[in-house]
Amino acid sequence: MGILDNCTPAQAEAITHADGPLLVVAGAGSGKTRVITRRVACLVERGVPPYRILAITFTNKAAGEMQERVHQLVQKGGVWVSTFHSMCARMLRQFADAIGRRRNFTIYDAADSLSAVKASMKDLEIDTEHWTPSAVQAAISNAKNELIAPDDYESRAASYFERVAAKVYRRYQERLAQNQALDFDDLLLHAARLLSQETAFRDYWQNRFSHVLIDEYQDTNHAQYVIAKELAARHRNICATGDPDQSIYGWRGADIRNILQFVGEYPDAKVVRLEENFRSTKPIIQAAESVIANNTERLDRALYTSREGGSPLRMFAAPDEEAEAEAIVGQIRKLAAQGRRYGDIAIFYRTNFQSRTFEHIFQLLALPYAIVGTVEFYNRREIKDILAYLRVLVNDADDVSMSRIINVPPRGIGEQTVAALSRWAAGQRVPLIEAIRRSPEIPDLAGRAGKAVDKLRSLLDALAQVRGPVAKIIDQAIKRSGYIDWHKASRDESSEERAENLGELVTAAARYDERTPDGTLEAYLEEVALVSQIDEYQDGDNRVTLMTVHAAKGLEFPVVFITGLEEGLFPHQNAMESPSGVEEERRLFYVAITRAKDELFISHAGARMRFGLITPAMPSRFVEEIPPDVIEHLPLFGQAPPPAGREDERPPVLRKPRREEAPEAEEPAPPEKGIEAGQKVRHPTFGLGEVVELTGAGSRRTALVRFKGIGIKRLLLEYAKLEKV
DNA sequence: AAAACATACATTTTT
DNA sequence: TGTATGTTTT
Numbered sequence: 088m089g090i091l092d093n094c095t096p097a098q099a100e101a102i103t104h105a106d107g108p109l110l111v112v113a114g115a116g117s118g119k120t121r122v123i124t125r126r127v128a129c130l131v132e133r134g135v136p137p138y139r140i141l142a143i144t145f146t147n148k149a150a151g152e153m154q155e156r157v158h159q160l161v162q163k164g165g166v167w168v169s170t171f172h173s174m175c176a177r178m179l180r181q182f183a184d185a186i187g188r189r190r191n192f193t194i195y196d197a198a199d200s201l202s203a204v205k206a207s208m209k210d211l212e213i214d215t216e217h218w219t220p221s222a223v224q225a226a227i228s229n230a231k232n233e234l235i236a237p238d239d240y241e242s243r244a245a246s247y248f249e250r251v252a253a254k255v256y257r258r259y260q261e262r263l264a265q266n267q268a269l270d271f272d273d274l275l276l277h278a279a280r281l282l283s284q285e286t287a288f289r290d291y292w293q294n295r296f297s298h299v300l301i302d303e304y305q306d307t308n309h310a311q312y313v314i315a316k317e318l319a320a321r322h323r324n325i326c327a328t329g330d331p332d333q334s335i336y337g338w339r340g341a342d343i344r345n346i347l348q349f350v351g352e353y354p355d356a357k358v359v360r361l362e363e364n365f366r367s368t369k370p371i372i373q374a375a376e377s378v379i380a381n382n383t384e385r386l387d388r389a390l391y392t393s394r395e396g397g398s399p400l401r402m403f404a405a406p407d408e409e410a411e412a413e414a415i416v417g418q419i420r421k422l423a424a425q426g427r428r429y430g431d432i433a434i435f436y437r438t439n440f441q442s443r444t445f446e447h448i449f450q451l452l453a454l455p456y457a458i459v460g461t462v463e464f465y466n467r468r469e470i471k472d473i474l475a476y477l478r479v480l481v482n483d484a485d486d487v488s489m490s491r492i493i494n495v496p497p498r499g500i501g502e503q504t505v506a507a508l509s510r511w512a513a514g515q516r517v518p519l520i521e522a523i524r525r526s527p528e529i530p531d532l533a534g535r536a537g538k539a540v541d542k543l544r545s546l547l548d549a550l551a552q553v554r555g556p557v558a559k560i561i562d563q564a565i566k567r568s569g570y571i572d573w574h575k576a577s578r579d580e581s582s583e584e585r586a587e588n589l590g591e592l593v594t595a596a597a598r599y600d601e602r603t604p605d606g607t608l609e610a611y612l613e614e615v616a617l618v619s620q621i622d623e624y625q626d627g628d629n630r631v632t633l634m635t636v637h638a639a640k641g642l643e644f645p646v647v648f649i650t651g652l653e654e655g656l657f658p659h660q661n662a663m664e665s666p667s668g669v670e671e672e673r674r675l676f677y678v679a680i681t682r683a684k685d686e687l688f689i690s691h692a693g694a695r696m697r698f699g700l701i702t703p704a705m706p707s708r709f710v711e712e713i714p715p716d717v718i719e720h721l722p723l724f725g726q727a728p729p730p731a732g733r734e735d736e737r738p739p740v741l742r743k744p745r746r747e748e749a750p751e752a753e754e755p756a757p758p759e760k761g762i763e764a765g766q767k768v769r770h771p772t773f774g775l776g777e778v779v780e781l782t783g784a785g786s787r788r789t790a791l792v793r794f795k796g797i798g799i800k801r802l803l804l805e806y807a808k809l810e811k812v
Numbered sequence: 813a814a815a816a817c818a819t820a821c822a823t824t825t826t827t
Numbered sequence: 828t829g830t831a832t833g834t835t836t837t
Contacts (some may be wrong), residue, residue: 146827158826172827173827271827272827336825336827338824339821339825367813418826438823438824438825439824440824635825635826636825637824637825638825638826656823656824659823659824660827661823662825671825697823698823721817748817
C-alpha cells in the first residue's frame with residue numbers, strides 16, 4: 088500500500104500504525120477523508136478483523152463512499168461504516184426490549200414528530216397559539232441531545248415555557264411509545280443511555296468493536312459524544328478527526344468543546360495536525376485564513392497551500408436578488424464558453440428560499456442544474472402517503488401513519504367515522520388499526536360507514552399477504568389502494584408529477600432490492616427515514632449544483648459562487664445577537680470559501696425580496712474581512728448603459744414575466760418561428776420533446792415542452808436552441 | 813369530494 | 828411573494 092502523500096512520515100506512521108486515542112485535526116482540503124479511509128484499510132491489513140472496526144461518518148453518502156474505498160484498498164468487506172443515527176437504529180433493534188419497543192419500531196422524521204407534538208399539546212389542552220408546537224419540539228429535541236429525561240427537564244425548568252414544554256415532553260414520549268415509534272433524537276438518546284447504564288448492552292457493543300473512528304468530530308453533540316466514548320471505552324482505540332473551524336451545527340446541539348477537549352479527555356492521545364491544503368489556490372486560502380482569524384474560539388492553527396498562482400476572488404454587487412442571479416448566470420455562461428463543465432460549478436446560499444431565484448433563471452435559460460435538498464423526495468405528500476401504508480404493514484401500532492392513510496385516497500371514512508374509531512381505540516387502549524379490524528363490534532358505526540371500514544380492512548389484509556421484493560409491495564400498495572387511479576381521475580396540475588414521483592419510488596425501491604438481496608421492508612423503511620439531503624446528490628451529471636452552505640460541507644468544486652453576502656442573511660439575523668452566533672456564521676463562511684478549488688466568486692444584493700417586501704441590506708461584514716489584494720470587484724451588472732433599443736431587446740432578458748403583463752397569451756403568435764403546439768423539437772440538453780403550449784410574444788415568447796423522461800420545461804424561444812424535428 | 817375562496821405564515825441551517 | 832392549510836360553496 089502506498090504511503091500517505093499529504094503528511095510527514097511521522098504523521099503517516101501515527102495514522103496508519105498507532106493504537107490508542109488519536110486525534111487528527113485536519114484543516115479544510117487537507118485530505119482528511121483519505122487519511123481516515125487509509126487508516127481503516129491499514130487496520131485491516133495489520134490483521135484487525137474488519138467486523139471489529141466501526142467508522143462513523145456524518146452522512147450516509149460519506150459512509151457509502153468510504154466503504155467502497157476501503158473495499159478497493161484491501162479487497163475485504165465487513166467494516167461497519169455508518170452514521171450515528173443509522174448505527175443507533177441498528178443497535179436498538181437488536182436490543183429493542185431494553186427500550187420498551189418491539190424490534191419493528193418506526194422512525195419518525197421531523198414532520199411526524201411535529202404532528203406528535205401537536206397531538207400531545209392537544210391532549211393536554213395547551214394553547215398552540217401562544218406556545219408554537221415547533222418551539223416546543225425544538226425544546227424537546229435540545230433536551231434529548233443533552234440526555235435530559237422528562238423528569239429531569241421538569242425539575243430544572245426555569246421558565247413557564249419550560250414547565251409547559253416539560254409536560255408536553257412527557258406526553259410526547261408516551262405517544263411515541265404507544266405508536267412503537269422513535270424520533271431522530273431518541274435513536275441517540277436511548278443508545279447513549281443504554282451504553283452508559285445497561286450492562287448487557289454495553290458489554291455487547293464494547294466487545295464488538297476494537298477500533299472506533301469518528302469523522303467530523305467537531306459536529307458531535309453531547310449524546311453522540313457519550314456514544315463514541317462508551318463504544319471505545321474498553322479498547323481505547325478511538326480515532327477522532329475533524330476541524331474546529333468547520334463546526335457549523337451548534338444550533339442542533341453540536342458542541343465544539345468535544346473536539347477542543349479531546350486531549351484533556353485522553354491525555355495519552357496522539358495528535359496529528361494536517362495543515363497543508365491540497366485543494367485551493369493561494370488567494371482562496373488567504374481569504375479563508377484572513378476571515379477565520381476573526382474568531383476567538385479556536386485551536387491555534389494555520390492553513391497553507393503550495394499551489395502557486397490562481398486568480399483572485401471576484402465580487403459582484405447587484406441591486407437586487409434577480410440581478411445577482413442574472414450576473415451569476417452570465418458569468419457561468421462565460422465560463423462554459425471557455426470550456427468549463429457545468430458540473431464543475433456550484434452555487435451556495437445561506438437559506439433555502441434563495442434557491443428560488445436561481446431555479447427560475449436556470450429554467451428560463453434551460454441551463455442544466457441540480458438543487459440539493461429542497462423539498463426532499465421522501466417528504467413529498469404522495470411518497471409519504473404510500474410509505475405510510477408500508478409503515479402500517481410493518482408496525483401496526485403506528486397510529487400516525489394509520490391516520491394518514493385511513494381516508495387517503497378517499498374511501499368514505501369521514502371525520503365522524505374516524506372520530507368514532509379513535510374513541511373506541513382510546514377506550515380499549517389499543518391502536519387505531521384494532522378498531523378497524525373489529526369495527527363490527529363498534530356500535531356507532533352505521534351501515535354506510537361500516538362498509539367503508541370493511542373495505543379498508545380487506546385492503547390492509549390483502550396488502551399484508553403480498554410477499555416479495557420491496558418494489559413489488561410498493562407497487563401493490565399504489566395500485567390496490569386506488570391511489571394511482573385517484574390521481575389520474577383528478578385533473579390536478581400536479582397529478583402527473585405525483586404519478587411520476589410514485590414511479591420513481593418504485594424504481595428506487597427496485598434499486599434497493601438489487602443492492603440488498605436480503606433486505607426487508609423494515610430495513611428499507613429505516614434507510615428511507617434516515618436519508619440526508621446530500622445523499623441524493625450525484626455528481627457526474629454535468630449540471631450546476633445549487634445548495635445551502637451546510638449541505639456543501641465535505642464537498643469541493645473547481646468553481647464556487649457564494650451568494651447573498653448581506654448583513655442579516657449571511658450572517659443570518661437570528662445568529663447575530665450573540666458573539667458565538669456570529670462566530671458560527673463565520674465558520675460557515677469559511678467552509679463555503681474552502682470548497683473552491685480554482686475560482687471563487689462572491690456576491691451580494693443591495694435589496695432583496697423578503698416576505699413580499701423589498702428589504703434593503705448592507706454588504707456582509709465578512710466581505711471586509713477578506714484582504715483587499717486578493718479580491719477583484721467586477722463591474723456592477725447592468726450598470727453599463729443598455730444597448731439602444733427597447734428594454735426587452737437588451738441581451739439577457741431574464742426578468743420573470745410580471746403578473747400585470749399576463750394578457751400576453753392573447754397576443755397573436757408570431758408566425759416567423761414556425762413552432763407551434765404539437766411540434767416535435769430537439770433541445771441540446773434535454774433531447775427530444777413535444778411542444779405543449781406557447782405563450783408570450785417577442786423576446787418573451789415561451790414554449791412549454793414535454794421531454795421524454797424529463798418532464799415539462801418552460802423555455803424561452805430566444806435562448807433555448809430548439810430545433811424542429 | 814372537488815373546486816373555489818380565504819387566511820396565515822414563512823426565511824436559518826438538518827440527521 | 829408564494830405556498831400550505833383551512834373554510835365555504837357547489
